[in-house]
Amino acid sequence: MTLIVQKYGGTSMGSPERIRNVAKRVARWKAQGHQMVVVVSAMSGETNRLxxxxxxxxxxxxxxxxxxxxxxxxxxxxxLLAxxxxxxxxxxKSYTGSQVRILTDSSFTKARILDIDGASLQRDLDDDTVVIVAGxxxxxxxxxxxTLGRGGSDTTGVALAAALNADECQIYTDVDGVYTTDPRIVPEARKLERITFEEMLEMASLGSKVLQIRSVEFAGKYKVKLRVLSSFEEEGQETLGTLITFEDDVKMEQPIISGIAFNRDEAKLTVLGVPDRPGIAYQILGPIADANIDVDMIIQNVGHDGSTDFSFTVNRGEFSRALKILDEQVKPHVGARAVIGDNKICKVSAVGVGMRSHPGIASRMFRTLAEEGINIQMISTSEIKVSVVVDEKYLELAVRVLHKAFDLDQVLA
Amino acid sequence: MTLIVQKYGGTSMGSPERIRNVAKRVARWKAQGHQMVVVVSAMSGETNRLxxxxxxxxxxxxxxxxxxxxxxxxxxxxxLLAxxxxxxxxxxKSYTGSQVRILTDSSFTKARILDIDGASLQRDLDDDTVVIVAGxxxxxxxxxxxTLGRGGSDTTGVALAAALNADECQIYTDVDGVYTTDPRIVPEARKLERITFEEMLEMASLGSKVLQIRSVEFAGKYKVKLRVLSSFEEEGQETLGTLITFEDDVKMEQPIISGIAFNRDEAKLTVLGVPDRPGIAYQILGPIADANIDVDMIIQNVGHDGSTDFSFTVNRGEFSRALKILDEQVKPHVGARAVIGDNKICKVSAVGVGMRSHPGIASRMFRTLAEEGINIQMISTSEIKVSVVVDEKYLELAVRVLHKAFDLDQVLA
Structure with missing residues (x-):
């Protein structure tokens, strides 16, 4: 007998009718002989109302x-679902977090799960009861x-799957899986049958907001098989969504690049003419961190003449606050020449575990963009992704040409 | 140091502004040096919405x-109040029922409190913290x-007061106390400074709906001093409401009658020509009870010629159901002559512990009504009340003349 944990988000639970539909879906899985644990979010809009x-x-x-x-x-x-x-x-039978005993630390509004006592849930499951747990x-x-913070329900699902040794954790959303890129920009975008955890982490943090990144990290850590599915597919038409899996499972035929991620919501800041001495990065980013502003890409080039330029990106909503801090606190303190910024930029990334063993991905990406006359403003790379910052107006064009350049519109044999 | 339990109902907690007003009121009591436990209801309308x-x-x-x-x-x-x-x-600090550990039986939607563990609340109180408990x-x-059923918040307040040995349990409502009768009918009605538990029980069950009768019973059982106050009186204008006290405390100068209660919501049924034999009351009322219809007054007069008439009152909403049961099940079964009913009646009662030692209350009541030409249809008496059923059209007149006849409009010396 398999044990499946399913998680339904706020949209899936958004009305009495939708809740009854979720119940029917759960009942179909139960009828197939699975033990079922269901984690749910609040009705959409309810958390904001509260x-x-x-x-x-x-x-x-x-x-x-x-x-x-x-x-x-x-x-x-x-x-309601029960x-x-x-x-x-x-x-x-329904369970609040406290009734399960999902033990967390005491960081209210952003608590971390420490331990889950699965004993009473297991008794219910063995008694053929569907267990419903508050995410x-x-x-x-x-x-x-x-509470665990936004998106914490995904984390609850994964943590329960880990604690109960579930065979799979299924995250139901309003999309039917993870795509090679956003189909609204590239109609040829394909749904991925599988994606590795590492790729998913890069895709999620880069703006393909299918899953909360924290839950993906959690699933990776505890080796929970995670699947993204749609809760709006009709009975009989359900697809298997996208399985998020471990790299070891990935077959050799895995494409080099899995997807093109992007994030519109960016702004870049540059401190010009910074003295090139130890500790300068901290002197620049310390005040930014103190103001609780998250920094994404950070780039510092080799200096010349004893000075260098230092750039980083932040969420666009934090742009003017960050600019003010740099101007008023950082510039006089470090003796920089000037501070400039641009909030009309975006980030586009090619993600894929395959690039580890395939050199030349970055250069193919740069050539593709150059052929379209798209100027690259910043570059940042990791083991499995290459990100570039370009003018916001090129976002759709960049995503489309990269999607094509890496053959993402081709169905694999 | 005194410990006070206050309970605020849904109207008092009905909006953010009102909640802030409750907080100010609690803060004033706290500033006087009291330890404070506050029990609250849901925002008005919220339970019905859920x-x-x-x-x-x-x-x-x-x-x-x-x-x-x-x-x-x-x-x-x-x-919100915390x-x-x-x-x-x-x-x-807020506490749910589960966090306090208000232990109840498992009768969902109408549970009974079995035990309250006051230990952690007491630690908070000793640490100068206002403790807020979900009613x-x-x-x-x-x-x-x-949950404890409708009005359960009052019961929570009283039960906490008993468990913590509070000096007083204050029930804040939208009225400023218990009156000698409804001021909308008798403008001269006076607020009572004190009333005994027994009188309050009679007043409550007779339709003066200030307090849930269950909480009054509870307070009587555990000897909790209960006070009804208004949560809408402005700062500096607050009155002391009405204290519900034990008979032993009542001074000799206590008036004979404390108030005139009434209930519009009544209907009477009479089974005529019932054979006067043992078991007949059960044969008539058994089917009524089986249909879950609450019976209020029950009157059976001495029989003659081997038969008698049997009358009782029910809530007006149950009138036609009760009539049908009598007609179809009871009448043929017991061999009664006829079944008649009237749903245009009301009940008016004089309540007062003083009548125990003062004979003649009932006759003064009957004379007063007779002088106004009001016909009495049924009479029922207890130790501390006399109730009569009269035509509904006489309700206001009957209440007014009785209120005057028993000098309830006179302020005591």
């Missing part, structure tokens, strides 16, 4: 108490309610 | 799961979430 309510009472709500409020969103949906399953004649929430050592 | 949502998913929702859903209403308000109190600079909910031995 946060707004809290802020109406207290502009900066206390974190412990905010978690008490927002954890109610999933508490409602677990019970009701719907019982109406279909199944045994079903996104846990409980700390002192019994306080905690 | 029930409707559940019924949208499942027409007859599973009771266990329904409790999981509706208990979220109070989980939201405890945290936030608001922290914003005022106080230490505050209406608890947890059973197996860790399932339970």
């Amino acid at each position: 946060i707004a309510l809290a802020k109406d009472v207290s502009p900066v709500p206390d974190d412990r108490e905010l978690d008490v409020v927002i954890s109610t969103g999933e508490q409602v949906t677990i019970a 009701m719907a399953l019982k109406d279909l004649g199944l045994k079903a 996104f929430q846990g409980v700390d050592e002192q019994g306080n309610i905690t | 029930i409707a949502l559940a019924k949208d998913v499942s027409p007859v929702p599973d009771d266990r799961e329904l409790d999981v859903v509706i208990s979220t209403g109070e989980q939201v308000t405890i945290a 936030m608001a109190l922290k914003d005022l600079g106080l230490k505050a 209406f909910q608890g947890v059973d031995e197996q860790g399932n979430i339970t």
Whole structure:
């Protein structure tokens, strides 16, 4: 007998009718003889509604108490799904994070899971009961309610799959899998049957927002087989989505590049004429980090004449704050010549584990872009990806030509 | 140092602004040096919204799961109030029923409190923290979430006051106390400074719906001092409401009658020509009870010629159902002559512990009504009340003349 953990997001749980549809889908899997654990998010919009309510009472709500409020969103949906399953004649039982005992640390609103006691769930599963668990929430050592932060429900699903030794963790979303790139930009984009965890991590962090990156890391760490599927496919028309798997499983025929990821939401900042001395990176990025601004790409070129230029990218929403910090605090302090910025840029990346054993990927990428007259402003590489920053207006063109250059529109033999 | 338990209902918690007002009120009490436990209901309308949502998913929702859903209403308000109190600079901490450990039986949607572990609350109180507890909910031995049924928040307040040995349990509502009768009918109605538990029980069950009768019973059993106050009185204008006290405390100057209660919502049924033999009351009321219809007054007069008439009252909404049962099941079975009914009646009662030592209350009541030409259809008496059933059209007149006849409009010396 196989044990499957399924996770349904807020859109899948967005109305009574959709909840009944989820129940039918779960019932079909159960009828195939699987043991079923179902993790659910709050109804779409509900978490935001609860946060707004809290802020109406207290502009900066206390974190412990905010978690008490927002954890109610999933508490409602677990019970609604359990009701719907019982109406279909199944045994079903809802569990809050605290009832399972999903033990977390005490970092309210962004807690980390420390341990899961699967004993009582296992008893229910052995008794043929569908177990429904609230995503996104846990409980700390002192019994306080905690939440895991945005997208925490995916993490709950993966953590439960790990704790219960599930055969597979299925993440149901409103897309039917992971694509070679965004089909709205490249109609020829193909759904990937499988993708490695490392590629998925790069794809997710690069803006292909199918899965929360934290849950993918978690799945990789605990070797949980993860599958992305659509919760909107009709009965009888369901596809198998995309399996996120371990590199060892990947066959030799794996294409070199798995996908083209991109992120529109970027801005770049450059500190010009920085003295080329030890500690300068920290002096520039320290104040940025202190202001809680996340930095993405960081580039420092070889200096000449004792000075160098230092560039980095941030989320576009943080652009003016970051610029102000550089101008007012960093520039006078480090004795830089000038600070410039551009918030009309984007990042485009080619991702694939295959590039490890295939040199020349980066150069093929640069040539492809050059042939279209697209100027590359920044370059950053890792083991399995090459990212470039280009003018925002070239985003769609860059994605399309790269998708074609790496044969991603070709179905594999 | 005194320990005070306050309970705020859904109207008092009905909006962010009102929640901040409750916080200010709690802070004023705290500033006077009291230890404070605050029990809250869900925002007004929220429990009904959640029930409707559940019924949208499942027409007859599973009771266990329904409790999981509706208990979220109070989980939201405890945290909102805690936030608001922290914003005022106080230490505050919210507790769900499960976090306190308000242990109940497993009768979902109508659970009974078995035990309260006050230890962790007491530690918080000793640490100068305002403790906020979700009303209406608890947890059973197996860790399932339970709710106490409508009005359960009052019961939570009283039970906590008993468990923590509180000096007083204050129930904040939208009225400022218990009146001698409804001021909308008798403008001269006075607020009572005190009323005994027994009188309050009679007043509550007779239609003066200030407090849930269950919580009053509970308070009487555990000798908890209960006070009804208004949560809408402005700072500096607050009154002391009505204290519900034990008979032993009542001074000799206590008036004979404390109030005139009434209930519009009644209907009477009479089975005529019933054979006067043992077991007949059960044969008549058994089928009514089996249909889950609550019976209020029951009157059977001395028989003559071997037969008698048997009358009782029910809630008006159950009138036609009860009539049908009597006609179709009871009449042929017991061999009664006829069944008649009237759903245009009301009940008016004079309540007061003083009548125990003052004979003649009933006759003064009957004379007063007779002088106004009001015909009495049924009479029922207890130790501390006399109730009459009269035509509904006389309700206001009867209440007014009785209120005056017993000098309830006179302020006591």
